[in-house]
Amino acid sequence: MNKTNRIKTIALITLCLPFCGGWTEAAEQDNRYVGGELISTYASETISYVSKQVVENVTTANGTPLYSAVSGMQNGCGAVAGATIVGFYDKYYANLIPDWDSYYSSGTYRIQNGTYVQTLLFDLYDRMQTNVVAPGVSESEFKNGLKSYVVDHGYSLEYTSLGTGNNFNYSAFKSAVKNNEPTVLFVQPSNLYICAFGENEDYIYTSSISGNHIMVAYGYYEVKYTLSNGTRTDKYLQVATGLSGTTDAFYKVGSYIDAAYQVKIK
């Protein structure tokens, strides 16, 4: 390589460096999940049917605990979702929440406790470095924080991706539920649904989540309506929202998601 070529090569590398740096930075820059609240609930649809058949209504055993953020946990949706996972598995791995059982003898998950669950929430809130780099948590901060809590309590944790964007693997999710394993969803501002029953009518209520959010899906619900002019089938994920007031709701199958991970603790 002669001198001119060497200079050209060095100049080219020098010119490219800032772009390489920028690209690396962009790759590392995750979405932040801040939680937010439910806004603008409205009756979006009334389904008048001739008959209705619940095709599938499957959840993990007794669903999951239904926790929500408390005072002092700004942008704490990551910690709440993490605590929901830990509370769920505490039924099977007692040391996850020391000195406390997350369930009653009937198997129903216990009410959110002001001492033990609150301690768990703040522990995860810190481990996930909530609001340290920027408001909320990133996907990696969430995953690392939850994993560190589980490992420190003597167990191991595995995440299995169930897809991103519009490619959510619904059939893999259904298998996870049947395997009694919950799934963490990372979503952008999106809608949750309440499907209220009437007499030959179902009322669909829609609420919007105001920010990027993390929640836990623990079941699926499929309903087939026979209408006067045909049929329709609605499919929902059942989710522990982590949001005060509406801790349990539906999320439409096919909605855009940033990421979904089946979580297994053993």
Place this chain on the structure above:
Amino acid sequence: MREEQKLNKAIKQDGIDTQSDILDELKRRYPQYVAQSEKKQITAKKRKFAFFSAIAAAVVCVAVIVPCVVLLPNRDNGAGNGGKEDVRYCTQAEYEKRYADYTIGEYRTSNNRDFLYFDWYEFGEDFSTICYINKSDEEVLGLEEQAYLPQSSEVVQLSITKANVYLSIFDSTIEYCNMERNVSNHLVKWSINAKEATCIFEDNGYRYFIQIAQGQDENRLFELVAELLEKN
């Protein structure tokens, strides 16, 4: 003015001096003008009377009616006894959720409130009380108590706000409770879905929300409402 000028001219022409003489002479010569003049005086008095009456009425309004309308309901505000008050909507930014180290029953007694509550402390388990606190002045905007009832293996949640206070977290519940039923002379709005059964009703200036987990039907909700209304 024309009448006055005529009178003055006539008086000068006739050489009349004293006031009484003038008046007598005027009445004799021009009875129609004198009568008009007296009538005008009476009308002016009436106007003055009407003017001062209106002012007096306005003063009475301000002094009596306004305090009745404005101040009496405010006394209810202070006592917290559920009187008619201005509607108040609170966004999530305005309040926070805190665990309380007392039950709703204890709060009711120590703060001399008259809201309804479940006296389930003898047979229930795992009570959890949450307060919704106004961030700016620490006012308790709402209370919530959950209990596990081992006899029926159910978790029941009771939330209470004043009837004029709307906390944003209950927006969706208020929206989707769209069915109606009369229970013990109270209008109960309710809803049931795949997740839970929920109802709302008002009594004596307070709004109550009762929620039970899925697997129950609406009749269980109405039993709980009747129980709440009966026991208090």
